Amino acid sequence: MQKLLFPLLALFLLTALPACKDDTKPDPTPTGFGDVVIEFENRAGDETLVFGKDYVNAAGETVNFSTFNYFVSNFVLVSTDGTEYVVPKDDCYFLCNGDDADSREITLTNIPAGDYSHIHFMIGVDSAKSVSPVSERTGDLDPAGAASGMYWSWNAGYIFVKVEGTSPQAPVEPSTGQRIFQYHTGLFGGFNSPTLNNLKEVHLDAPHEAAEVRENSEAPHVHMYVDVLEMFTNPTNISVAANPTSHAGPYSKTVADNYADMFSIDHVHNH
Amino acid sequence: MNKILLTGALLALLLSSCEKEDKKEPFVGPQLPSNFPQPAYDLSANPVTEAGFALGKKLFYDPILSRDNTIACADCHISFAAFTHPDHPTSHGIDNLFGKRNALPVQNMLWRTSFFWDGGVPNLDLVPLNPIQNPVEMDESPDVVLEKLRNHPEYPGLFREAFGSEEVNTARFLQAMSQFMAMLVSADSRYDHYVRKEPGGEMSVEELAGLAVFQQKCAACHATDLFTDQSFRNNGVIDDFSLDKGRAEVSTFSEDIGKFAVPSLRNVAATAPYMHNGKFKTLESVLDHYAGGGVKDSPTLDPLLRQSDGTLGIPLSTAEKAQLIAFLNTLTDETFLRDARFAQ
Numbered sequence: 001m002q003k004l005l006f007p008l009l010a011l012f013l014l015t016a017l018p019a020c021k022d023d024t025k026p027d028p029t030p031t032g033f034g035d036v037v038i039e040f041e042n043r044a045g046d047e048t049l050v051f052g053k054d055y056v057n058a059a060g061e062t063v064n065f066s067t068f069n070y071f072v073s074n075f076v077l078v079s080t081d082g083t084e085y086v087v088p089k090d091d092c093y094f095l096c097n098g099d100d101a102d103s104r105e106i107t108l109t110n111i112p113a114g115d116y117s118h119i120h121f122m123i124g125v126d127s128a129k130s131v132s133p134v135s136e137r138t139g140d141l142d143p144a145g146a147a148s149g150m151y152w153s154w155n156a157g158y159i160f161v162k163v164e165g166t167s168p169q170a171p172v173e174p175s176t177g178q179r180i181f182q183y184h185t186g187l188f189g190g191f192n193s194p195t196l197n198n199l200k201e202v203h204l205d206a207p208h209e210a211a212e213v214r215e216n217s218e219a220p221h222v223h224m225y226v227d228v229l230e231m232f233t234n235p236t237n238i239s240v241a242a243n244p245t246s247h248a249g250p251y252s253k254t255v256a257d258n259y260a261d262m263f264s265i266d267h268v269h270n271h
Numbered sequence: 272m273n274k275i276l277l278t279g280a281l282l283a284l285l286l287s288s289c290e291k292e293d294k295k296e297p298f299v300g301p302q303l304p305s306n307f308p309q310p311a312y313d314l315s316a317n318p319v320t321e322a323g324f325a326l327g328k329k330l331f332y333d334p335i336l337s338r339d340n341t342i343a344c345a346d347c348h349i350s351f352a353a354f355t356h357p358d359h360p361t362s363h364g365i366d367n368l369f370g371k372r373n374a375l376p377v378q379n380m381l382w383r384t385s386f387f388w389d390g391g392v393p394n395l396d397l398v399p400l401n402p403i404q405n406p407v408e409m410d411e412s413p414d415v416v417l418e419k420l421r422n423h424p425e426y427p428g429l430f431r432e433a434f435g436s437e438e439v440n441t442a443r444f445l446q447a448m449s450q451f452m453a454m455l456v457s458a459d460s461r462y463d464h465y466v467r468k469e470p471g472g473e474m475s476v477e478e479l480a481g482l483a484v485f486q487q488k489c490a491a492c493h494a495t496d497l498f499t500d501q502s503f504r505n506n507g508v509i510d511d512f513s514l515d516k517g518r519a520e521v522s523t524f525s526e527d528i529g530k531f532a533v534p535s536l537r538n539v540a541a542t543a544p545y546m547h548n549g550k551f552k553t554l555e556s557v558l559d560h561y562a563g564g565g566v567k568d569s570p571t572l573d574p575l576l577r578q579s580d581g582t583l584g585i586p587l588s589t590a591e592k593a594q595l596i597a598f599l600n601t602l603t604d605e606t607f608l609r610d611a612r613f614a615q
Contacts (some may be wrong), residue, residue, distance in 0.1 A: 133316060134396045135442040143400055144413030144441040153400035153413075155391040155521040187523070191393040192384055193503070195522040250523045 030113035032215025036077065036222060040096050040104040041266070042068055043227040051098065058233035061240050063181070067164035068098035068228050069150060071125050071140075075108055078118035080210050085112055093125060095140035095150060096226075107219065117210035119222065123200040123259065124160030127188040152186055155248050159186045160198060161259055163231055169241040181240040183231065185252045185259070196248075198256035204265050211268045218271035230262035231255060298324070301381060304458035306466050306496045310381040312395050312453065317446045319453050322432040327451025329429065330444070332615050335419050336399075337365055337409035344402065347374045350614040353538035353607070354378060354455065360549025368407040371515050373549035376542050378457045378607065379535065380449075384501045388531045388547045391521040395452060396445045417444060457537050457607035458496075465601070466496065474601060481598025484591045491575055492533045498602070503530035504573045507566035507583060508546045515547070529571045540603045554596050562587040 042049040049065065057063050072094050075087040087108050097103040125141065137143060141158070143151040150159045163183045170179040189197035204224075211220035232238045236254050246255050298321035303310060317323075330336065334343040342365050348354035354377035356362060362370040372388055386392040392401060402408040403416060420426040420439045427437035433450075434443050462482075464472030474482070485493075494500040503518040509529070512519075518527035531547045545551040551560060560566060563584030566576055576584055587595070607613075 131393050133313075133394070133442075134445045135316070137441065142441050143397070144417055144444070148412055148414045151400070153392075153397070153404045154387070155389075156393055156397045156401075190522065193390070193518075193522070194524075196524070248521065248523060250525075252523070 030214055032113045033110050034113055034213040034215055034217065035219035036108045036111050036116070036211055036213060037219045038106050038108070038222045038224055040072075040106075040224045040226050042098060042104070043225045043229075045227065045229050049098075049228055055229060057229055057238070057240070059237045059239040059241075061167055061169040063165055063167050063229075063232070063240060065098075065163065065165040065228060067162055068226075069159075070096050070123060070161045070226070071150065071158055072096065072106075072121050072123060073125055073129070074122040076120045077108070077111060077116040077211075078120070079114040080117045083114065085114070085116075087111070089129075090136075093129065093139075093141050095146055111213045113213050113215050115210040115212050117206045118204070119206075119265070120201060120203045123202060123256075123263075124186070124188065124198065125158040126199060127191075127197075130157050130188040131191045152184075152248065155186075155195075156191075157186050157188055159184045160200075160256070161185045161231070163228060167240045167244075169239075170244040171241070173244075180244065182245045182247075183238075183252075183255050184247045185255045187248055187252060196250065196253055198252055200256055200260040202260065202263050204263060206265055206268045209268050209270060212270045220271070221269040223266045223269060225264045225266045227262050227264070231259040234258060234261060301453050301456050302458075303381075304456070304463065304467075304496075306463060307379075307382060307458065308495060308497070311384045312381040312449070314381070314453065317396070317449055317453075319450045320433065322429070323434070323447050323450040324454055326426075326429045326433045327447040327449065328613075330448055331451050335423070336403055336411065336416055338411040339365065341365060342409050344399070345615065347402075347408070348377045350610070351541070351608050352376075353457065353542050355542045357543065360544045362408060364405070364408040365410045370405070370407045372547050373544060375534065376538065377452055378455050378537060379497060380452045380455060382497050385532070389518050389521050390503060390532055395449045396442075398452075399445060399448045413441070417441065420444065455607075455613060457604040459606040460537070460602050460604040462598075462601040463496070463604070475597070477594055477597045478601050479598075481591075481594035481596070484587075484595055485598055488585050488587070488591075489595075492573075493536050498536040499533040501533065503527065503532055505529040505531070505569065505571040506561075507568070507572050507576055508550055508560070509548065510567035510569040512569075517547070526571060529569050536599060537602050538604055538608065540600050541608060554599055555592070558587060558592045558595060561585045562592065 044055040049068065051065055054062050054064050073092055074089065075092050077085045091109065094106045095103060129141065140146045147158060150162060152159060164181065166178060166180050168179060170181045172178065173180050185198055187196045187198045189195060211222055213220060235257060238254065238258060243251060246252050300319040331344045334340045336343065347356045347362050349356060356374040359374065361372055362374050364370060375388065380395050383395065386395065386398050387401065392398055400413055403411050403413050417439055427439060430439050430443060431437045433447055461472060461474065464470065465474050492500055492504055512529045516528045518530040519525065539554065543552055545557050551557045561584055563582060563586070566583040568583055578586065
């Protein structure tokens with residue numbers, strides 16, 4: 001009986017396998033662990049974002065960028081069969097710097113093999129980490145290191161998204177004499193009495209193929225678009241003439257609500 | 272058991288030999304007074320050691336923490352004034368620039384649940400980053416400060432003594448500063464001896480009357496033996512918040528506009544001027560303010576300062592004011608203000 005079953009099974013698998021690809025039945029469950037690489041490509045609408053170049057925002061104003069930095073954290077990968085993999089939190093805080101392409105290619109390591117078609121993550125640094133002891137703030141979270149420009153020391157917390165630039169429509173800033181705009185958005189909800197909470201969850205589906213994570217094979221690349229112009233619109237148009245700056249004030253909610261949808265997956269590249 | 276005995280004996284031997292050699296008193300960490308609540312700071316995560324305290328103290332007194340090496344923490348936080356800045360209604364920092372707020376005392380920091388007039392910082396360890404980065408205080412980037420310390424002839428050695436290796440990193444730098452500030456415990460005033468029923472706690476009739484008035488009219492906000500409930504309130508010092516919205520600067524909420532952290536009143540006789548903007552030079556003028564003279568109305572004015580007949584403030588008779596002043600003077604802790612361990 002057993003002797004008979006094996007060749008039969010082999011035969012079945014042989015015939016079934018090529019068909020699998022077509023009607024997208026999953027491979028026999030892969031085992032082991034692999035990595036996922038996520039590349040964040042900063043965009044301005046239909047183009048790759050270039051600092052120092054003029055673009056037009058939704059309010060019709062000319063905007064020219066010099067800074068575009070953001071924190072992403074708390075990644076969760078969801079496979080085609082709905083299984084969630086929560087990337088261990090402590091390996092999972094990334095500061096993406098607009099002027100440092102390396103910082104915008106991040107690797108999630110030790111991911112159980114599988115086909116991941118959905119990803120969610122947070123823009124910013126969650127409240128638990130935002131109040132964690134200094135000894136746990138290393139690497140990208142070091143307030144006197146990598147994060148020194150992305151940390152508010154007077155309102156202790158990280159700046160989640162920092163966008164700066166110039167615009168002929170922006171009013172003249174008295175101390176520099178320049179027409180600048182500056183949107184520094186943070187606020188995680190407060191530690192012992194509440195503050196505004198601007199943390200945003202992003203949920204994205206892979207548009208075509210899922211990211212196929214396999215043991216001992218090259219990591220799939222998730223190519224993400226991050227459109228800085230999305231910060232200026234949907235749901236509210238932001239005008240650099242009317243609101244050239246926003247820091248830890250009530251207006252930061254408008255900015256955060258807008259940038260919540262600036263991420264999208266352009267494609268996934270499996271090797 | 273034997274091991275414990277042996278180490279105990281060894282320790283005793285070591286200690287006694289130490290004493291003979293240099294007659295140095297053994298280092299004692301921060302003492303937690305019995306009339307205080309539980310500390311908010313986790314001392315077990317950053318135990319105070321002699322070397323850590325010494326390093327923190329050196330940093331506190333060192334202008335190397337500022338951009339042009341001119342301003343030290345101690346320039347605005349002076350030991351004999353309970354680490355405030357006497358005669359400076361608002362802080363006076365780098366390039367002769369003035370801030371918008373009055374320096375707070377640095378004392379009993381272990382019990383603070385949040386720091387600064389607006390409560391913007393949750394943990395003592397994170398406090399130094401604020402004055403260092405503040406453009407009108409020390410105006411330096413903290414990563415540059417760490418670099419300066421790494422290249423300094425003495426600091427790497429002091430970090431080794433305090434933390435076991437010469438590595439200068441953010442956590443060590445901040446924890447050393449906390450070790451110094453953790454030691455700044457003030458709980459040796461006459462009032463403390465009185466409540467702990469210790470010798471030296473005699474209070475006069477006038478002072479006791481002041482204590483009674485205080486408990487009735489002030490302790491709702493200036494609560495516990497820390498003399499603050501650590502909340503944010505508007506006591507009517509100003510009604511134009513365009514320069515400083517107080518708690519709303521960090522929370523963004525309009526209901527927080529004009530609310531400031533209730534300050535402790537320990538050593539209050541030594542910490543003039545008073546209030547977040549240094550508006551009052553004397554305790555008498557503070558009491559005149561409360562007694563209705565100058566309480567400014569605004570939407571967030573604390574309900575305790577609205578009397579049922581519609582008048583603003585806290586009614587105080589001339590006699591009560593004198594009693595309150597007498598009582599507030601019993602909160603002065605000369606031992607703390609003159610403690611040689613903390614002064615430069």
